[in-house]
Amino acid sequence: MQLSPTTLQAASFSFFLALASCSAPESGKVAPPTLPDARLSLAAPPALGSAAQADDDRIFKATRLLAGTPRWALATSDADLHPQAFLSHYSCAAGFTLDLAKAPHLAQIMTLAAKAETVRTSEEKHHWNRLRPFIGNDAPLCVARSPELTKSPSYPSGHTIAGYSTALVLSALLPERSAQLLQRGRVMGESRIVCGVHWASDVAAGYQAAGAFAVAILQDPAIRDLLPEARAELLAMQQANVQPDPKVCAVEADAAAHSPFSDF
Numbered sequence: 001m002q003l004s005p006t007t008l009q010a011a012s013f014s015f016f017l018a019l020a021s022c023s024a025p026e027s028g029k030v031a032p033p034t035l036p037d038a039r040l041s042l043a044a045p046p047a048l049g050s051a052a053q054a055d056d057d058r059i060f061k062a063t064r065l066l067a068g069t070p071r072w073a074l075a076t077s078d079a080d081l082h083p084q085a086f087l088s089h090y091s092c093a094a095g096f097t098l099d100l101a102k103a104p105h106l107a108q109i110m111t112l113a114a115k116a117e118t119v120r121t122s123e124e125k126h127h128w129n130r131l132r133p134f135i136g137n138d139a140p141l142c143v144a145r146s147p148e149l150t151k152s153p154s155y156p157s158g159h160t161i162a163g164y165s166t167a168l169v170l171s172a173l174l175p176e177r178s179a180q181l182l183q184r185g186r187v188m189g190e191s192r193i194v195c196g197v198h199w200a201s202d203v204a205a206g207y208q209a210a211g212a213f214a215v216a217i218l219q220d221p222a223i224r225d226l227l228p229e230a231r232a233e234l235l236a237m238q239q240a241n242v243q244p245d246p247k248v249c250a251v252e253a254d255a256a257a258h259s260p261f262s263d264f
Helices: 003-019 051-066 070-078 081-088 102-129 147-151 158-173 177-197 202-219 223-242 246-257
Strands: none
Touching: 051 070, 051 177, 051 202, 070 177, 070 246, 081 102, 081 158, 081 177, 102 158, 102 202, 102 223, 158 177, 158 202, 158 223, 177 246, 202 223
8 A cells, every 4th residue: 555755754764755755875776675474473453351461451541641841842842753863862872873874885775674574564564444533532642643643554663664664773882781772672663652642562562573574674685784884874974972861861860760661
């Protein structure tokens, strides 16, 4: 199914569209990788009336109480998938400020991955066509309750796929920071629960799909050729040692310590 740019944005794909326009070496000359079909590997979302759906309902209602807190503000920030903002979400985890303008090879890797993920995630969402948790109620959300978002299917979470697959790719490039980067990828997925735009099971499925996607991305020959240059770009930024805002890092650390999956 071909989606309009507006619908893609509402469905958590604004990052994919914006990143595809980034300047990167030989961008567009290399085909994006082929990703596995999660319509086969993922279980169906919880059925109405099931215990799993009841658990989703409970977590959704409990996390509405976070409105106005620093965790809510982080969820709002994490919803921004514009390329530089998106990459900067990982600065605290990396231990230095990440600047996409200084990483053209990393930008190309992310562009190729994003193009592939856009198509595959859209297919999966429309296969299950699950309604989002805010449909039929007036519970607070951390983003605008737009008609496009309302119409966009919920399962699996596209933001989570983008966030966690990127954390996995960055972990391959900065293995010495892999635990911190993967923790941040987890928190980005959990931000979708806090925001109120995804069920907890949407996010859990997003982690699973992201893992399979990252394996395929990192095994793709064209992307593997870019990895040494991308790591060199990251190491140069690490050497420059521009530190991220410690207040932001403190909020992220607190979020990591209080997961919606275990604390609600």
